[in-house]
Amino acid sequence: MVTKIVPRPSHERGNADHGWLKTFHTFSFAMYSDAQHDQYGCLRVLNEDRVETQTGFGTHAHREFEIFSYIVSGQLEHQDSMGNREILKRGDLQMTSAGTGIRHSEKCYGPQQVHFLQIWGLPSKRGLAPAYYTRHFSDDEKRDKWALIVAPADAPDVSQAREAAGPAPVHAPLSLYATLLSPSKSLPHTFPAASSGPARKAYIHVVQTSGYNPKQASGARVKVSGDDAALELREGDGAYIMNEPGKALLVENVGDSVAEILLFDVE
Template sequence: MSEIKVIPRYSQDRGHADHDWLKTFHSFSFAMYQDFNHEKYSSLRVINEDRVAARTGFGTHSHREFEIFSYVVEGELEHKDSMGNIEVLKRGDLQLTSAGTGISHSEKAHGNKPVHFLQIWSLPSTSRLQPKYFTRHFSDDEKRDTWVRVVANVNAEGVQKDLREGSKQGEGPAPVQSPLTMYATLLRQGQSLGQMMKGSKGYVHVVMRSGYNEGAANGATVRVAGQTLREGDGAYLQVPLAGEVLVENIGDRIAEVILFDLE
């Protein structure tokens, strides 16, 4: 069986912007950062690692035909949208907006502390859908040394579809209209964790938890299919049939890792 091919996407090579109120890294082309070599990967279109200063944020703006989800790492994120949803998201929360035919929303740091979150966009398989909003909560204990499925295709096994919409009413993964699955883990030092992939592609990202760093990443260090990655780093994965992605924590602290299984 052929091995998984890993193409690193190092943190210092990502797009980067410092707007004082917002410090952000872009894994894919976004806003003023444009790189034809990193436009998207399968249905995955945006991974922004955002740090928003206290009492600031993204004012009301509009989207359509994207699946937009926020994975809160630290602090509190206040969400408001044109569907009437108002919610404060905390660590462990995941919020998913299926923009469909169009929504407007704002995302701001809530309270007196900054918020650190991953802003992720994917491309839906079906256009002109009714906009919907979902939130889920996944505790640190749930994610410790295991992969937790936090987002999955609406037709995947175990996904609750429209039955559990809004305000963390549901359990299990948030339903996305894209052909992807998103996993998250908190991997302790010396531990390893495998995940069988269903798609032919994958993407992995190591969350930059130790602090904002414009240069080569410090902090947690993992090995993914033999490739060393540090905080802020990611990698494109090309996966053979029935391939398994193995992540090993080879550093001196807990690593928070996000893995996407893509068609």
């Protein structure tokens, strides 16, 4: 099997500007529906949100999802029915395992807009007890290397503590890596063994760090390649990737600015 890379251009994502919220949806979400982009393996939601100060998502319910927020800039206030209240900032990763049901709110805290990615995974098992975790990863931990920030809860050395070093635990076959890749730098990624067949899936997303842009993608430039397949991405762009376990993918910064990149290994 050769590497398969299918583009998901930024401007083709679901997009809405509500004034208080500017949002992009990689997969079907809310009023955006596209049967070709419903989910990818256990990855169900990948929203890139910008929320204006003193506004946000009021208290609402979730169940049977693994929900995590990756903070790019600004501060996000999280409150939930488990008694958690936390102000999240750049580098923070917050995970809520909704399980049998939780209620939470997410609001912009402080004087500036908050920019974050909200990501949902489908759990491998239903009826789990709700749980909450936070992790922090500095820019230095991500600079020109892959930082593993989310990993399956049953993987070795993944802590179940509310706050700890290392990746946040997720009850799904999903691993999430993040990097801040400098110009002219490259990073390989080897596809791990798959438990459900001969192919392994990944999804890559270039964060839209240089500003909200609903038009053709611009900003940082990244080249993704493997075997005979190659694709150039810019901020907001993503790509579906499929390959054999043990095969390598190469991610290169071919532009002149730092690229913030998320890479999902999923089944």
